[in-house]
Amino acid sequence: MNIEQTKIGETRVFTPEGNLDAQTEKAFRDSVLENIDSGEKSILLDFSKISYASSAGLRAILIIAKKQKESGGKLAVCGLHDSVAEIFSVSGFDTIVDIYSDLSAGLEGLG
Amino acid sequence: MLTFAEEILLLFLDDETGKFENMYYEEFKYALAGAVLMDLALRSKIDTDLEKLTIADPTPTGEEILDKFLRNISESEVRKNTFYWVSEIAKSGAEIRDKALDSLVKRGILRVEEKKILWVIDVRRYPTVDDTQEKEVRRRLTELLNSDDIPNPHDVVLVSLADTFELFPHIVGKYEAKKLAPRIEQISKLDLIGQSVSQVLKRLREIKADAYVLHPY
Numbered sequence: 001m002n003i004e005q006t007k008i009g010e011t012r013v014f015t016p017e018g019n020l021d022a023q024t025e026k027a028f029r030d031s032v033l034e035n036i037d038s039g040e041k042s043i044l045l046d047f048s049k050i051s052y053a054s055s056a057g058l059r060a061i062l063i064i065a066k067k068q069k070e071s072g073g074k075l076a077v078c079g080l081h082d083s084v085a086e087i088f089s090v091s092g093f094d095t096i097v098d099i100y101s102d103l104s105a106g107l108e109g110l111g
Numbered sequence: 112m113l114t115f116a117e118e119i120l121l122l123f124l125d126d127e128t129g130k131f132e133n134m135y136y137e138e139f140k141y142a143l144a145g146a147v148l149m150d151l152a153l154r155s156k157i158d159t160d161l162e163k164l165t166i167a168d169p170t171p172t173g174e175e176i177l178d179k180f181l182r183n184i185s186e187s188e189v190r191k192n193t194f195y196w197v198s199e200i201a202k203s204g205a206e207i208r209d210k211a212l213d214s215l216v217k218r219g220i221l222r223v224e225e226k227k228i229l230w231v232i233d234v235r236r237y238p239t240v241d242d243t244q245e246k247e248v249r250r251r252l253t254e255l256l257n258s259d260d261i262p263n264p265h266d267v268v269l270v271s272l273a274d275t276f277e278l279f280p281h282i283v284g285k286y287e288a289k290k291l292a293p294r295i296e297q298i299s300k301l302d303l304i305g306q307s308v309s310q311v312l313k314r315l316r317e318i319k320a321d322a323y324v325l326h327p328y
Contacts, residue, residue, distance in 0.1 A: 022165075054159060056152070058301070069260070087160060090306075092297055
């Protein structure tokens with residue numbers, strides 16, 4: 001899985017590409033957790049290039065959200081495609097993490 | 112480490128009598144089937160979405176009962192959804208239950224007690240010997256429900272199973288369970304396999320209710 005990382009202001013933005021499922025979730029999870037461990041307090045997951053998310057992918061987000069909350073940092077997700085937004089909604093993940101329509105709204109929300 | 116089937120059995124068992132809490136086997140077997148699938152999912156062996164259940168890694172887990180169903184799913188020629196597999200695995204509910212109980216006895220958590228009712232009917236019960244694990248699960252779940260902490264995936268599964276099978280009044284008390292219902296629902300929803308188990312059970316209860324309307328006596 002290709003995971004682009006950029007720092008915009010105080011926020012570390014992760015833009016993974018492809019499917020977020022059992023085959024790819026570990027690489028994604030490790031990459032974000034590594035940054036939380038090194039002290040990133042504001043993290044935005046830009047899913048505009050994610051076309052599919054499974055329950056394994058959701059578990060990765062849960063682990064990331066838990067760790068970031070415990071470390072006192074902020075986390076948000078943005079740019080969900082319809083099919084990914086549906087699985088977030090059905091599983092109630094929209095009550096666990098803040099979701100924004102796109103990158104600029106996400107950055108502003110974390111502001 | 113206990114499997115989900117073992118953990119859920121401990122929550123269902125009355126510590127002193129060694130009998131299962133108000134639970135019909137007909138429903139209980141779905142809890143065990145869900146527990147098997149959730150164990151496979153958390154060990155990254157299967158993956159699910161809103162429509163299907165797929166194999167992520169067919170290599171064995173080392174747990175006999177999990178590997179049996181992992182093999183069954185791997186060998187299935189047509190890809191089926193979680194709802195189907197919960198129903199299918201539930202057919203082996205007695206085997207899953209017996210294996211989990213054996214394992215808990217071997218670990219020294221439960222003991223076997225054979226009794227006769229009316230001098231004729233053999234009854235086997237499982238009183239608790241060491242309640243450390245069960246107390247720890249109850250403490251963790253109670254703490255989680257009374258906080259706004261984000262749960263770990265393991266506890267999401269336990270909350271989801273305990274909610275579907277109405278165990279919270281037994282775990283935290285009736286009043287607390289009612290008060291905590293919104294939080295329980297929020298956590299339960301986070302697990303897609305748990306949602307399928309709940310749907311199977313809902314369907315089963317609807318069928319039973321229809322049958323009762325048609326044949327009330």
